[in-house]
Amino acid sequence: MTIDLTNKNILVTGASRGIGRAIAEALAKSGARVAVHYNHNREEAEALAAQIGNGSRAFGADLGTGDGPLQLWEQVTDAFGKVDVLINNAGVAISSDMEKDDTDWLHDWGHTMMVNLNATALLCKKAVAHFKQQGGGRIISISSRAAFRGDTADYLAYAASKGGMVALTRSLARAYGKQGIKAFIIAPGFTRTDMAQDFMDQYGEDYALNDIALNKLTEPADIAPTIVFLASGLADHATGSTIDINAGSYVH
Ligand SMILES: NC(=O)c1ccc[n+]([C@@H]2O[C@H](COP(=O)([O-])OP(=O)(O)OC[C@H]3O[C@@H](n4cnc5c(N)ncnc54)[C@H](OP(=O)(O)O)[C@@H]3O)[C@@H](O)[C@H]2O)c1
Numbered sequence: 001m002t003i004d005l006t007n008k009n010i011l012v013t014g015a016s017r018g019i020g021r022a023i024a025e026a027l028a029k030s031g032a033r034v035a036v037h038y039n040h041n042r043e044e045a046e047a048l049a050a051q052i053g054n055g056s057r058a059f060g061a062d063l064g065t066g067d068g069p070l071q072l073w074e075q076v077t078d079a080f081g082k083v084d085v086l087i088n089n090a091g092v093a094i095s096s097d098m099e100k101d102d103t104d105w106l107h108d109w110g111h112t113m114m115v116n117l118n119a120t121a122l123l124c125k126k127a128v129a130h131f132k133q134q135g136g137g138r139i140i141s142i143s144s145r146a147a148f149r150g151d152t153a154d155y156l157a158y159a160a161s162k163g164g165m166v167a168l169t170r171s172l173a174r175a176y177g178k179q180g181i182k183a184f185i186i187a188p189g190f191t192r193t194d195m196a197q198d199f200m201d202q203y204g205e206d207y208a209l210n211d212i213a214l215n216k217l218t219e220p221a222d223i224a225p226t227i228v229f230l231a232s233g234l235a236d237h238a239t240g241s242t243i244d245i246n247a248g249s250y251v252h
Pocket residue numbers: 013014015016017018019020037038039040041042061062063064088089090091092093115142143144145187188189190191192193194195196
């Protein structure tokens with residue numbers, strides 16, 4: 001089976017590091033032109049775009065603001081003309097103690113929702129309109145095991161935002177399939193990135209390792225090939241589904 005993504009333009013949010021970076025690399029290896037989105041890490045994103053080639057480019061936007069997602073979509077469509085696949089990967093996991101002051105706790109909650117859920121929703125809204133015009137497209141949302149299993153008390157907002165991404169993406173798959181739009185969910189478990197490191201600094205690496213069925217923590221490169229496969233169209237009849245990549249830590 002050959003996967004050839006030549007002439008496919010793919011927007012990967014949060015591609016400056018971690019899972020998004022590995023996804024961008026894998027997509028480009030299959031021939032895609034990638035819009036490498038970043039927030040703070042501009043240099044890394046620009047270097048990555050140059051390294052992976054195929055006309056890939058870096059685009060900056062803060063997805064924690066109301067107009068960030070809209071500006072990102074406009075920049076990418078202006079530069080590339082069309083987008084074939086949207087990958088909602090950018091995310092934050094903020095540890096927020098339930099004992100915190102209510103206003104501070106709500107601030108953490110709000111920021112988590114803005115980046116993980118609101119920005120995803122707005123980008124999906126723009127993508128749906130665009131895909132309808134061009135006869136179809138694919139959306140892949142990087143949710144989390146936390147959406148299904150739940151998370152610790154410090155990460156309630158994170159789990160809730162990831163659950164929202166699942167319901168949103170499933171609804172899009174059901175609502176727009178007849179217009180050629182397919183939508184998928186990836187639910188990773190612990191994956192060795194800066195985000196997981198923050199969690200492991202808090203709870204210890206053994207917490208993560210004891211949780212999984214395999215003897216090695218998942219790396220970003222273990223997630224990326226599944227996204228290439230979904231982006232290719234070879235799995236379109238699985239639209240609406242979730243693929244767990246959690247090293248057997250939560251099987252449901
Ligand atoms: N790692 C895990 O264990 C794990 C498990 C389950 C699910 N996931 C999910 O997988 C996705 C990627 O996670 P990761 O571990 O690769 O995270 P990461 O290493 O912390 O990288 C986060 C990415 O999101 C971008 N980002 C953060 N805040 C942003 C904002 N306000 N606006 C725009 N972009 C922003 C960052 O951009 P800059 O660096 O440019 O600022 C970066 O590219 C997330 O949705 C996460 O929830 C991760």
